[in-house]
Amino acid sequence: xxxxxxxxxxxxxxxxxxxxxxxxxxxxxxxxxxxxxxxxxxxxxxxxxxxxxxxxxxxxxxxxxxxxxxxxxxxxxxxxxxxxxxxxxxxxxxxxxxxxxxxxxxxxxxxxxxxxxxxxxxxxxxxxxxxxxxxxxxxxxxxxxxxxxxxxxxxxxxxxxxxxxxxxxxxxxxxxxxxxxxxxxxxxxxxxxxxxxxxxxxxxxxxxxxxxxxxxxxxxxxxxxxxxxxxxxxxxxxxxxxxxxxxxxxxxxxxxxxxxxxxxxxxxxxxxxxxxxxxxxxxxxxxxxxxxxxxxxxxxxxxxxxxxxxxxxxxxxxxxxxxxxxxxxxxxxxxxxxxxxxxxxxxxxxxxxxxxxxxxxxxxxxxxxxxxxxxxxxxxxxxxxxxxxxxxxxxxxxxxxxxxxxxxxxxxxxxxxxxxxxxxxxxxxxxxxxxxxxxxxxxxxxxxxxxxxxxxxxxxxxxxxxxxxxxxxxx
Amino acid sequence: xxxxxxxxxxxxxxxxxxxxxxxxxxxxxxxxxxxxxxxxxxxxxxxxxxxxxxxxxxxxxxxxxxxxxxxxxxxxxxxxxxxxxxxxxxxxxxxxxxxxxxxxxxxxxxxxxxxxxxxxxxxxxxxxxxxxxxxxxxxxxxxxxxxxxxxxxxxxxxxxxxxxxxxxxxxxxxxxxxxxxxxxxxxxxxxxxxxxxxxxxxxxxxxxxxxxxxxxxxxxxxxxxxxxxxxxxxxxxxxxxxxxxxxxxxxxxxxxxxxxxxxxxxxxxxxxxxxxxxxxxxxxxxxxxxxxxxxxxxxxxxxxxxxxxxxxxxxxxxxxxxxxxxxxxxxxxxxxxxxxxxxxxxxxxxxxxxxxxxxxxxxxxxxxxxxxxxxxxxxxxxxxxxxxxxxxxxxxxxxxxxxxxxxxxxxxxxxxxxxxxxxxxxxxxxxxxxxxxxxxxxxxxxxxxxxxxxxxxxxxxxxxxxxxxxxxxxx
Numbered sequence: 001x002x003x004x005x006x007x008x009x010x011x012x013x014x015x016x017x018x019x020x021x022x023x024x025x026x027x028x029x030x031x032x033x034x035x036x037x038x039x040x041x042x043x044x045x046x047x048x049x050x051x052x053x054x055x056x057x058x059x060x061x062x063x064x065x066x067x068x069x070x071x072x073x074x075x076x077x078x079x080x081x082x083x084x085x086x087x088x089x090x091x092x093x094x095x096x097x098x099x100x101x102x103x104x105x106x107x108x109x110x111x112x113x114x115x116x117x118x119x120x121x122x123x124x125x126x127x128x129x130x131x132x133x134x135x136x137x138x139x140x141x142x143x144x145x146x147x148x149x150x151x152x153x154x155x156x157x158x159x160x161x162x163x164x165x166x167x168x169x170x171x172x173x174x175x176x177x178x179x180x181x182x183x184x185x186x187x188x189x190x191x192x193x194x195x196x197x198x199x200x201x202x203x204x205x206x207x208x209x210x211x212x213x214x215x216x217x218x219x220x221x222x223x224x225x226x227x228x229x230x231x232x233x234x235x236x237x238x239x240x241x242x243x244x245x246x247x248x249x250x251x252x253x254x255x256x257x258x259x260x261x262x263x264x265x266x267x268x269x270x271x272x273x274x275x276x277x278x279x280x281x282x283x284x285x286x287x288x289x290x291x292x293x294x295x296x297x298x299x300x301x302x303x304x305x306x307x308x309x310x311x312x313x314x315x316x317x318x319x320x321x322x323x324x325x326x327x328x329x330x331x332x333x334x335x336x337x338x339x340x341x342x343x344x345x346x347x348x349x350x351x352x353x354x355x356x357x358x359x360x361x362x363x364x365x366x367x368x369x370x371x372x373x374x375x376x377x378x379x380x381x382x383x384x385x386x387x388x389x390x391x392x393x394x395x396x397x398x399x400x401x402x403x404x405x406x407x408x409x410x411x412x413x414x415x416x417x418x419x420x421x422x423x424x425x426x427x428x429x430x431x432x433x434x435x436x437x438x439x440x441x442x443x444x445x446x447x448x449x450x451x452x453x454x455x456x457x458x459x460x461x462x463x464x465x466x467x468x469x470x471x472x473x474x475x
Numbered sequence: 476x477x478x479x480x481x482x483x484x485x486x487x488x489x490x491x492x493x494x495x496x497x498x499x500x501x502x503x504x505x506x507x508x509x510x511x512x513x514x515x516x517x518x519x520x521x522x523x524x525x526x527x528x529x530x531x532x533x534x535x536x537x538x539x540x541x542x543x544x545x546x547x548x549x550x551x552x553x554x555x556x557x558x559x560x561x562x563x564x565x566x567x568x569x570x571x572x573x574x575x576x577x578x579x580x581x582x583x584x585x586x587x588x589x590x591x592x593x594x595x596x597x598x599x600x601x602x603x604x605x606x607x608x609x610x611x612x613x614x615x616x617x618x619x620x621x622x623x624x625x626x627x628x629x630x631x632x633x634x635x636x637x638x639x640x641x642x643x644x645x646x647x648x649x650x651x652x653x654x655x656x657x658x659x660x661x662x663x664x665x666x667x668x669x670x671x672x673x674x675x676x677x678x679x680x681x682x683x684x685x686x687x688x689x690x691x692x693x694x695x696x697x698x699x700x701x702x703x704x705x706x707x708x709x710x711x712x713x714x715x716x717x718x719x720x721x722x723x724x725x726x727x728x729x730x731x732x733x734x735x736x737x738x739x740x741x742x743x744x745x746x747x748x749x750x751x752x753x754x755x756x757x758x759x760x761x762x763x764x765x766x767x768x769x770x771x772x773x774x775x776x777x778x779x780x781x782x783x784x785x786x787x788x789x790x791x792x793x794x795x796x797x798x799x800x801x802x803x804x805x806x807x808x809x810x811x812x813x814x815x816x817x818x819x820x821x822x823x824x825x826x827x828x829x830x831x832x833x834x835x836x837x838x839x840x841x842x843x844x845x846x847x848x849x850x851x852x853x854x855x856x857x858x859x860x861x862x863x864x865x866x867x868x869x870x871x872x873x874x875x876x877x878x879x880x881x882x883x884x885x886x887x888x889x890x891x892x893x894x895x896x897x898x899x900x901x902x903x904x905x906x907x908x909x910x911x912x913x914x915x916x917x918x919x920x921x922x923x924x925x926x927x928x929x930x931x932x933x934x935x936x937x938x939x940x941x942x943x944x945x946x947x948x949x950x
Contacts, residue, residue: 005744098757138757167750169757183757269480274932275642281934282573282613282644282658369843369934457749458933459756459844 007165008233014105014112014206015232015475022108022203025211032218035118035200036128041323043122043421047304048318051332061294063316063334069139071095071419073306073316073334075296076178079287082363084391089297091306091316092178092366093336093419097138098169099182101222102156104133105165106203107191113203114186115152115195116223121417122321123335125424129220129417130212133201151198155187162187168229169459170467171372173415174364176314176336178288181368181459184226206230210474216412217424221468224413228467231453234263256475259355259449267351267438267446270454276445277371280361286370305337314338317421337421341412344465345377345399345428348408349436349446356446358395358432362463372463373455376444394441402430409472427469449473482640483708485663489580489587489681490707490950497583497678500686507693510593510675511603516798518597518896522779523793526807536769538791538809544614546570546894548781548791548809550771551653554762557838559866564772566781566791567653567841568811568894572613573644574657576697577631579608580640581678582666588678589661590627590670591698596892597796598810600899604695604892605687608676626673630662637662643704644934645942646847648890649839651789651811653763656843656934659701681705685949691887692899696943699888703942706928709738731950734830734924742826742913742921745929751920752846755836761845780812789813792896812896816887819940820852820874820903823883824911824921831921833870833907837938847938848930851919869916877905884947902944924948 019025049056053066063073074094079087104115119131136150154160166186171179189195197203204212209227212218240262244254258265268276298309306316315337322330347358362374376395408429415423440446447455452470455461462470494500524531528541538548549569554562579590594606611625629635641661646654664670672678679687684702687693715737719729733740743751773784781791790812797805822833837849852874883904890898915921922930927945930936937945 005746007746096762097760100757164747164750166746167753169753183753185753270932271480271482271641272639275639277934278642278644278658278660282575285572287571457745459935461933 005233008231010107010112011165011206011230012232014114015210015230016207017111017205018207018211018474020108020111020113020203020205020208022113025208028202028204028208028212031202032118032128032130036126038325039120039128039323040325040328041120041122041127042321044320045304046318046320046332048301048306048316048334051318051320051334054318054332054334056294060292062292073293074178075291075293076365077289077291078365079289080285080363082284082286089291089299090313090365091293091296091299093176093180094178095180096178099138100134100136100140100156101132101182101184101226102134102136102152103186103223103226104152104155104162104195105186105188106193106195107188108203111205112188113205114209114227115197115201115203116209117201119200119220120323121220122319122323122333123414123419123421123423124217124220124417125412125414125422126217129414130209130218130223131220132223132226135222155189156185160189162189166226166229168457170225170229170456171368171460171463172366173464174366174372176366176420178366179368180366182222182225184229186226186230207474210472213472214409214411217414219413219471221414221416221464224468224471225464228462228471229456231457232260234450235261237262237264253475255350255353255355256449256473258353259357260453260473260475261450262354262448263450265352265354266448266451267356270451273445273447273451277361280443281370284363284370286363286365286367288365312339319421335421336419336423338423342423342425343377343379343396343399343428344375344425344469345430346466346469347376347395347398347430347432347436349432351438351446354448356448357452358440359445359447359452359466361443361445364463367460369460373452373461373466374463375466375469378465394444398432398436399428399430402428406431406433409469411472413468425465427472429469429472480708483706485582485587486640486681486705487707489589490685490705491682492586492680493682493686493949495583495586495588495678495680495683497588500683503677503679503683503687506677507593507603507605513800514595514603514798515800515803516595516597516602517796519795520779521793521795521807523776523781523791523809526793526795526809529793529807529809531769535767537767545612548768549653550766550768551840552764552766553840554764555760555838557759557761564766564774565788565840566768566771566774568651568655569653570655571653574613575609575611575615575631576607576657576659576701577609577611577627578661578698578701579627579630579637579670580661580663581668581670583678586680587663588680589684589702590672590676590678591684592676594675594695595798596695597794597798597808598889598894598896598898599692599695599892600887600889600897601692604889605684605693605698606695607698607701610697630664631660635664637664641701641704643932645700645704645931645939646843646935647841647939649841649847649938651841651895653841654843655841657697657700659704661701661705682949685947688947689884689886692889694888696889696891696939699943699946700939703937703946704931706932707735709925710736712737712739728950730825730828730830731924731948733828734832735928735948735950736925737829737923738925740827740829741923741926742831745926748920748922748926752836755918756845759838759845761838761840761842763840787814794896810896811894811898813898817898817900818852818854818871818874818903819850819900819944820905821941821944822851822870822873822905822907822911824907826913826921829923831923832927833915834920834922834927834941836918836920839938842935844935848927848936848941849938850941850944853940869919873907873911874903874905877903881906881908884944886947888943902947904944904947
């Protein structure tokens, strides 16, 4: 795993390119504005039973498409010995197929550029967000069903010869999706290949994407998850010290570079981290039983949407969508609307000159394998105002009370706009105060970015919230 | 991941110690014989409905314990787009908890020794087999239920302070168990700690265990899976060449050492292997639906056992067990009895002076995550005689027609004797003929032992058949 790969260097160079001659950040922002102005989009909430082509199933009350395809909203009963609530029922999105999130890359002026599109999704805050080259369902990319072939599919299904740079299976939101995963894939085409690029596509560097993640709701979740899987190689301390001396890095950047690239300095070695995960997975059970949506305790359809009896967590709503100007595309679909804004935050702290991220092992109902690695603080649905939370959330105060100079990153980010209606979460990376404890509770563990990057490669380790934050780390 | 760990060296030294002053191989064999002679064990097949404390559930016909504990035999319906059979129903063992398989180790005369026991299990061929220090169910080790505390539990549940050398979650047989996993754990105690060792326990080196695996049905499955997870570190080519020049290794051993320890030479790099797995998992579905055992198609209870209509695959039987001489322990339980002997074989071939193992991605009904990495040939249940198999099995001829000098390893091995009644599989490692192709079908991939060892660390990659074979690799 330790040889120097050309791909690692290409990715790193692209990450360091914070702007590009192809199109500058300021032009990208204008381009997004223009597309937003050009397109009309209307999303209107309608009663669930009024949605065209969707219905409540006669027997279960599940919300299903009349064709039996796409996805459904079903009920689950969850039993666990984890956390404060040991048994609950909830609606959940069931979409039992692996989708494809793909990025095409190509060297332009020697720097790897990523082909992204400005995409409108019904749930998007900001209407238009920057999306991967291709977002396709399995039916799309295996062509089981006929229908319009998505643009650039041929670069991901084996028809065109490409170089695969990254190809991973990654989970979606475990609190909302039942064991949903996507294939995250990055391919490279030849510098010489002249792609015909539609108006709503542009070539950007990885560094530009990381700059744009600093804006609220600009880079969509699918783009963030794909680029979060990019690693830049692993090197020894000596090599990195030599390099950082040459490039005269500031201490902060030096510690961050070591966190990303150094595989010799860490508080906990791999075997210890794996033992920590094994121990937790052995102790905690997650038992998920399918139940009819109609019989889910504490949740009720009020003639418009399905809500929790205390108006907590989220609602399942129906929407009528109209997108376009001359040609208008229109459809209805169910969506999940969160009741409150959430917060996702990593606390980081340097040990031996290397930044470590405080990782939480977290159980969510839709997890394939009980626990996933999550940010230090993740209260997606809870009310996180102090004193008003249902249960105390460890390290929440450290995040909420962080001073300006501790905040590396703070932006609002949406969840995937095809399923989540204007879901908005505060994403933060916070440097711990110097007196922040090294000892942490049982289900927390300090890891370097290099270690997190290795876990991302293997399936079902980092949850989507952790990956979203890692995508925002820039150098 | 790449620093030299003292533990890696300790494990490697123990693996190289093919015999020990503590107890020699020949004495171990005598000791086993003696224990076999001393103990009386009687296992008698009885009709399923006659088993004490077990019953057919009134509604489902599932075979359950009256307390609701232990395990049950249930029905599943499997739907997949993998392989030749796209839909089937079968009985399966459901034991939804993570068991513990633990080994205590300790340095004796400077060499790491493993504490193993001679254990009688009802399904054992050979009656007595060498087992880990501790095999415990979750109820045992979390002490949810009262009852006798298993010997040495305190070294694995946190009561005694130990050094954890290995701690992994590993799967069981996917064709028989529904998503069953065990925690595989190795701990080290101080050289000075004087354990009281019962008569049926001994201290052996890793090298001795690997010698004993060459005998039929001597080392039980639980021991084999735990030691299969042991890795010996990763080093560069230069370091290893220097070492092998010093130690004057034969070419075969040199190529094998490189396969185990070299992380610079391989046909396929990690990212490529992960892409290969991602691609297959994205393409193939595994949908498992619980159904009542009573309604499983093609399987019937004949008043004694549950059998497939064509007497293929396996039977579910009831047994009455009596073990002991003065004090006799007696119980009844269901077991799975295989109809035929199976074959598990890895084909290996050197590339660039490093042995590569031909790994198969295999779908089995009980897999947690669709596919696991399996040996080149695994026909656990099929009739593998040429011309009589249901479907042709790739590379089977290469295994069956292997010449004496191609066979590195060949022995009969049982599956776990607590659930499987005298299941006997031919385990083989075969060196490919020199004209064996490098190009292999889509669902096969060449990997070094060093790569396989890394995958073993992360959950749910190698299946139990692959791990059983890897445990037999000796140096």
